Amino acid sequence: MSEFKSGFFIGGEQSNGRVLVVDDEPDIRKVVRMTLHKAGYDVLEAENGAKAIETINSGENRLLLDVMICDIRMPKVNGIEAITYFRENYPRVPLIVLTGFPDTDMATTLLRQGVVDYLVKPVEGEKLKASVARAMEQRELAHL
Amino acid sequence: MMNRSTTQGTEATSSPPVHAGIMGERIESAPVPLPMRVAIIGAGRGGTALLDGLHQISTIEIVGIVDRNPSAPGLKRAHELNVPVYDRLSDLTQHQRLHLVMDVTGDPAMKRMLHEQLPAGADLLSGQAARLLWTLMQHEAHLQAELLHAEKLAGIGSFAAGIAHDMNNPLQLILGLAENLAEETDIGTVRDQARDIIEAVKRTTAICRDLTSYSRRASLRQEGLISVNGKLDEALKIARYAVALQDIDIRKRYQPDVVVKGNPDELLHVFVNLITNAVQAMADQGTLTLETAVTADATQVRVSDTGCGIAPELFGRIFEPFFTTKPPGKGTGLGLYNIKSVIHHMNGNIAVESQVGRGSTFTLTFPHDSAVSERSAQT
Numbered sequence: 001m002s003e004f005k006s007g008f009f010i011g012g013e014q015s016n017g018r019v020l021v022v023d024d025e026p027d028i029r030k031v032v033r034m035t036l037h038k039a040g041y042d043v044l045e046a047e048n049g050a051k052a053i054e055t056i057n058s059g060e061n062r063l064l065l066d067v068m069i070c071d072i073r074m075p076k077v078n079g080i081e082a083i084t085y086f087r088e089n090y091p092r093v094p095l096i097v098l099t100g101f102p103d104t105d106m107a108t109t110l111l112r113q114g115v116v117d118y119l120v121k122p123v124e125g126e127k128l129k130a131s132v133a134r135a136m137e138q139r140e141l142a143h144l
Numbered sequence: 145m146m147n148r149s150t151t152q153g154t155e156a157t158s159s160p161p162v163h164a165g166i167m168g169e170r171i172e173s174a175p176v177p178l179p180m181r182v183a184i185i186g187a188g189r190g191g192t193a194l195l196d197g198l199h200q201i202s203t204i205e206i207v208g209i210v211d212r213n214p215s216a217p218g219l220k221r222a223h224e225l226n227v228p229v230y231d232r233l234s235d236l237t238q239h240q241r242l243h244l245v246m247d248v249t250g251d252p253a254m255k256r257m258l259h260e261q262l263p264a265g266a267d268l269l270s271g272q273a274a275r276l277l278w279t280l281m282q283h284e285a286h287l288q289a290e291l292l293h294a295e296k297l298a299g300i301g302s303f304a305a306g307i308a309h310d311m312n313n314p315l316q317l318i319l320g321l322a323e324n325l326a327e328e329t330d331i332g333t334v335r336d337q338a339r340d341i342i343e344a345v346k347r348t349t350a351i352c353r354d355l356t357s358y359s360r361r362a363s364l365r366q367e368g369l370i371s372v373n374g375k376l377d378e379a380l381k382i383a384r385y386a387v388a389l390q391d392i393d394i395r396k397r398y399q400p401d402v403v404v405k406g407n408p409d410e411l412l413h414v415f416v417n418l419i420t421n422a423v424q425a426m427a428d429q430g431t432l433t434l435e436t437a438v439t440a441d442a443t444q445v446r447v448s449d450t451g452c453g454i455a456p457e458l459f460g461r462i463f464e465p466f467f468t469t470k471p472p473g474k475g476t477g478l479g480l481y482n483i484k485s486v487i488h489h490m491n492g493n494i495a496v497e498s499q500v501g502r503g504s505t506f507t508l509t510f511p512h513d514s515a516v517s518e519r520s521a522q523t
Contacts, residue, residue, distance in 0.1 A: 024390070027316075027317040028317065031316060031319075031320025031321060031324075034320060035320060073390075074390065075391050076390075099309075100308050100312035100316075101304075101305045101308040101309055102308065120312070121312035121316040122312060122319040125320065
């Protein structure tokens with residue numbers, strides 16, 4: 001099994017993958033973590049783009065992060081800046097945008113930049129899980 | 145701390161020059177017409193409307209007002225506007241160099257009396273002519289209110305991103321928790337999450353309440369004492385829908401218990417506009433300072449930013465109607481014009497200091513006649 005593939009073990013428990021959730025609202029991080037945790041994902045959290053960059057550059061996350069879910073409107077380093085950074089520095093980590101503001105132009109631009117999905121809150125758990133599963137497939141394809 | 149500087153070049157010589165002005169007056173000098181001196185006879189609704197309207201015109205000097213009824217509303221308003229109140233009609237009509245006497249009593253006997261007392265060189269406006277003027281002034285006040293409301297509604301269009309963000313976040317929490325509750329068996333968790341849902345609904349409701357309150361039409365008669373500090377805080381809550389405040393360092397320097405007299409909805413709109421402009425000038429990053437103070441002469445409110453500043457060639461035009469530096473569709477050009485109108489109606493003035501690349505400060509000054517203590521507001 002490749003170290004990048006889903007189904008690896010973290011802390012003795014089997015995980016379907018490691019997801020970083022970047023949102024300035026603790027409540028949003030909480031429900032996303034709850035939903036994905038139930039689906040077997042290991043979930044990391046960051047409250048803004050700067051923290052997300054710090055998180056992905058720390059310890060084993062550089063290697064083990066599978067998917068990032070990112071809000072747009074955030075303090076310090078906002079979602080657009082964070083996404084640009086991740087696309088440049090971690091092009092193999094699939095990105096999902098989860099935002100409160102449906103902006104067609106921004107969605108088009110981000111999808112062209114390689115973002116896997118542009119989800120507008122509120123999004124149902126099943127839809128979120130399906131989007132993460134798609135991103136995981138893309139992640140695995142990138143490492144074939 | 146709140147002394148207004150109107151000098152230029154107060155900074156070091158290497159700094160960009162400070163530009164300052166009051167009420168948007170042009171920097172270049174223009175011929176100033178001599179004021180027309182008018183007297184108002186009658187301080188009822190008509191006299192009050194004339195006072196309010198004529199007071200805002202710099203080329204008109206109201207030399208005084210008189211009414212038989214000492215409790216007529218216009219007399220109180222005259223005191224607020226520092227317009228002399230006369231006890232006797234003859235004292236007012238004998239005023240030197242009077243150009244026009246405006247009789248709004250509606251009393252035919254008064255017209256005859258005034259014709260006899262009219263000083264040489266002065267004209268009399270009375271009867272239907274005075275009624276027509278009053279009607280026009282009321283119409284103008286109505287148009288001004290409509291303009292203010294239209295500009296406010298146009299501005300609310302820019303709130304879409306902020307509203308969507310603040311509404312959809314709690315909705316996401318509600319949806320996520322509700323989905324979890326459908327499968328949750330632990331009663332403690334069920335109770336905790338039900339409580340979280342209730343709080344999220346309250347947040348959503350508060351957004352709707354703030355916005356519906358802000359977007360309503362300001363009532364012309366809704367005037368009273370306003371807590372300035374509270375109104376600035378309310379404006380910050382509204383402005384965050386229009387601009388991103390996450391990366392703005394907000395500094396509040398409030399003197400406690402600062403109160404002015406005016407229309408609370410209009411003053412809220414003024415503060416929202418000033419804060420929104422300030423944050424936009426900083427491109428969503430910088431320091432926004434909100435200050436209130438009571439000096440010996442007046443109550444002052446300052447809104448300062450560390451943004452791009454105002455270019456000298458634009459400085460004299462910023463209060464002109466329809467003047468904007470924003471891209472098409474992003475600004476009506478009526479914001480500062482309406483702010484000036486509201487502040488002027490409150491018998492205040494607005495002054496600006498700005499340095500290109502350093503930021504701007506808008507100072508609102510309300511004379512003490514319209515500024516009273518919080519204690520009197522509570523009593």
